[in-house]
Amino acid sequence: MTTLIRMTQAPSGVRLARVRTVAQDAMRGARWWTLLDLERTLRTDTEFWRDLWAPSLAIAGHKVGLKNARAKLDEAIDAGFHQTDLFEPELSAAFGADPDWAAVLERAKANVPAPPLRITSWPQPGAAAPLRLDRIEAHRELQLLTRLPRPGKGAWRTARDLLAWTSGLWRHANARINVGDAVDVLEQVANGARYSCVEYSIVLAQGLNALKIPARRVWLRRGDYHDGVGQGHAVAEAWIDDLDRWVLLDGQHGAYWADEDGRPLCLPELQARERPAKPVHVGARQAIQDPGLWSAYFAHASVTGAAWAPEGFVPLFQDGQVLPTERLLRDPADAYPRLSDLAIGVTAQDGEPAVRIRPEHPYAVGGVWNGDPITAPVKAPVERRFTRLLDRTPGDHKADLAALTPYGPLATRELRWTAA
The missing domain is CATH 2.60.40 (Immunoglobulin-like)
Structure with missing residues (x-):
């Protein structure tokens, strides 16, 4: 009794917290009279009275043989209680023999409210493989941006403008820079250097990303590319926001490919075609003269971060060099989120x-x-x-x-x- 007197003298929040602890310990220890003696205070616990204390007191009342012990359970159900399963098997052991017990459970079940939201x-x-873009290092991006044409109205307009600009930077040669990024290429070109398709793809892909158009490099290979010469070609591809699709872009030729309706195509579409698609040129020079010849390069491909080969991947190129890829896929769709x-x-x-x-x-x-x-x-x-x-x-x-x-x-x- 002294403990309860001290509780009533304590601040309300502290008193209630202590009563909750005593009540929980009484439930765990089957000290039913202790729990029943706390009823007056527990009734003030509006957060837990309906869903915890009232059903617990009903069980406690049954345990000590009080008449009408179920009244507190009925009171809880009338107030919206429905979580009878939390108190099983004690509830059924206490009141399962009551002739209306099935109806009681149905009443409780009907209390479950509809979700508020x-x-x-x-x-x-x-589903797709992780996307890897071909971006210049962050600390070099501003240097690249100062060299690029300004973005146009829309992603497709901007991509075509950059494609035309890239193709006109130099006349193709078989020289390679081997290391470096788009800024290095542009600096060397400004000094008179001329490079291969690889360097066009570097400038185009990294330039597109600098202009916030997702892009990556693409390595195209003819059939039986493991032997011979001239078996590969480097291009780029970009996700074009206003077209809602990927589009293949050839920086060397200033071209993209389109279907019979003029719709720009992505690489998997070009690979699936039975006859060559039409190249559309936006650059001023180096036009593709033989579309059939160049379409042969669509036989095999890899992109920044992935390669696909439904019939088996040949990891060696014409001169014996290894063709590295971070992720080998069977379905090209997995490379095109x-x-x-x-x-x-x-x-x-x-x-x-x-x-x-x-x-x-x-x-x-x-x-x-x-x-x-x-x-x-x-x-x-x-x-x-x-x-x-x-x-x-x-x-x-x-x-x-x-x-x-x-x-x-x-x-x-x-x-x-x-x-x-």
């Missing part, structure tokens, strides 16, 4: 549930929600530009999500949720 449909990126894809995460924003857009695009600068960029205070963390609170107005909701890049919004993906 349920996300019912969300975007998910397709759709960079407009996005995933979503769930987070708390100001204490409320929110969705965070997680773009696949490496140069995403924010998210778009139903056509409008997600705004955030100037000093807010960058994650805020990808995060949006979920509308909790009762009913069904839908939003079109997209990543935002320096060239505009990407293709949308749908999100659906229901609020109760």
Whole structure:
């Protein structure tokens, strides 16, 4: 009794915390009368009375033989209690013989409320190997940017402009720089050097990435490339935001390839064609004169970070050099993630549930929600530009999500949720 008197004299929060501890210990130790003596205080515990203390006191009352012990359980169920499974087998042992016990359990089960919020449909990126881009070292990027044409309106316009510019920098020669990056190549070209297709691919791929267009180098090889001469060709490829696709770009020839409808093509599409695609030239010189001859280079390929060979990979080139690859694939689709894809995460924003857009695009600068960029205070963390609170107005909701890049919004993906 002295302990309980001290509890009533203690501050409310401290007293309740101590009573909870005593009650839990009494439950674990089967000290039922101790638990029952705490009922008055436990009733003030609005957080746990319905879901913990009332069912526990019903069990305790049965254990000591109190009449109408189930009344506290009925009281809890009337108040919304439904977690009967947490108190089994004690509840059934105490009241399972009651003729209305099945109805009691059904009443409790009916108390389960609808979730206040349920996300019912969300975007998910397709499976693909990790993406590796061909980028210049970060501390060299500004030096490269000062040498490049200014970006145009849209990613495709910018990529074509850079393709034309790259192809006109020098006339092709078989010399190789062997080491170095795009800045080194451009500096040597300014001094009169001329290089091979490899150096065109370096300048083009690293230049595109500097302009925030995801790009990587591509090594093309003819059939039976392990012997002979002239068996390889180096180009680049880029993810073009406004086309929502990868496109192969030949820096040496200032060209890309298109289908019969004029749609720019990616490498796997070129490999799958039965007849050569048409090259489209944007540069001023070095045009492809024999498309059939050059299409033979699409027989085998590898890109920055991966190679694929459905019928087996030959790791040696014409002069016996090893063809290194970080990841060997069977399906070329695994090397081509759709960079407009996005995933979503769930987070708390100001204490409320929110969705965070997680773009696949490496140069995403924010998210778009139903056509409008997600705004955030100037000093807010960058994650805020990808995060949006979920509308909790009762009913069904839908939003079109997209990543935002320096060239505009990407293709949308749908999100659906229901609020109760």
